[in-house]
Amino acid sequence: xxxxxxxxxxxxxxxxxxxxxxxxxxxxxxxxxxxxxxxxxxxxxxxxxxxxxxxxxxxxxxxxxxxxxxxxxxxxxxxxxxxxxxxxxxxxxxxxxxxxxxxxxxxxxxxxxxxxxxxxxxxxxxxxxxxxxxxxxxxxxxxxxxxxxxxxxxxxxxxxxxxxxxxxxxxxxxxxxxxxxxxxxxxxxxxxxxxxxxxxxxxxxx
Numbered sequence: 001x002x003x004x005x006x007x008x009x010x011x012x013x014x015x016x017x018x019x020x021x022x023x024x025x026x027x028x029x030x031x032x033x034x035x036x037x038x039x040x041x042x043x044x045x046x047x048x049x050x051x052x053x054x055x056x057x058x059x060x061x062x063x064x065x066x067x068x069x070x071x072x073x074x075x076x077x078x079x080x081x082x083x084x085x086x087x088x089x090x091x092x093x094x095x096x097x098x099x100x101x102x103x104x105x106x107x108x109x110x111x112x113x114x115x116x117x118x119x120x121x122x123x124x125x126x127x128x129x130x131x132x133x134x135x136x137x138x139x140x141x142x143x144x145x146x147x148x149x150x151x152x153x154x155x156x157x158x159x160x161x162x163x164x165x166x167x168x169x170x171x172x173x174x175x176x177x178x179x180x181x182x183x184x185x186x187x188x189x190x191x192x193x194x195x196x197x198x199x200x201x202x203x204x205x206x
Contacts, residue, residue: 012133017086020133025090027126028137029097033105034119036060038112041170041182042123042189043163044140046094051166054173061095068137086135087142094137116181120188127189131155131197148197155197160190 012020032046039054041047049064056063068091076084127137136142140162144155163186170179 017133020129021086021090021093021135024126024129024133024135025093026097027122027129029094029101029126031119031122031124031126032060032094032098033101034107034110034115034122035182035185037107037110038115038119038181039174039178040112040116040119040185041167041174041179042120043159043166043186045137046123047163047166047186051170051173059099061099064098065091065095083134083136086133087137090130090135090137112178112181113184116185117188120185121192123185124189124192128193128196131193154194157190157194159193160186163190 028046032042032050035042036050036053041050041054045067046064049060049067052058052063052067053060072084072088130136136144140159143162144158147153147158148155164183167179167182167186170182174182
């Protein structure tokens with residue numbers, strides 16, 4: 001391996017972490033807004049919150065905040081308080097941005113295929129930024145990062161397997177075409193993570 005290819009462990013500065021949390025959570029919130037507008041689902045706690053929102057009519061930002069509460073303890077236990085704190089901040093930012101986006105933008109027409117592809121790409125790149133700064137969005141993110149750190153399993157593929165199981169739950173609440181496009185969006189999200197977040201490729205610390 002050449003010096004250029006050798007991964008170097010470099011700690012992120014505070015402003016790098018702050019920028020990553022702000023931009024990453026905004027990407028996730030915007031991607032989720034596109035998926036929600038098209039009545040599509042995705043995986044993880046984001047997908048769980050979308051599914052509950054569809055069923056109950058509750059606001060995504062509130063449901064998302066509530067479903068993540070149990071996972072903060074898991075993050076603290078398995079990955080340490082810095083990760084748990086950043087995850088809490090990220091969840092709060094996504095919930096806040098999601099509530100504000102309704103005031104910032106109004107979508108008149110949205111093609112569902114575009115929503116699946118672009119919404120998935122935005123959410124995937126947002127999660128990638130968060131993962132690289134040792135931050136998750138609760139639930140499956142925590143499990144995926146833990147398994148990659150401890151056992152070398154790629155976070156994106158672990159998350160994809162669990163997410164597809166979650167999407168099966170959408171069959172009872174959404175039309176078949178919406179479920180199919182939800183699977184497409186979820187594949188986009190996790191392909192971005194699986195391809196770009198490999199063990200040892202990016203070793204910056206926060």
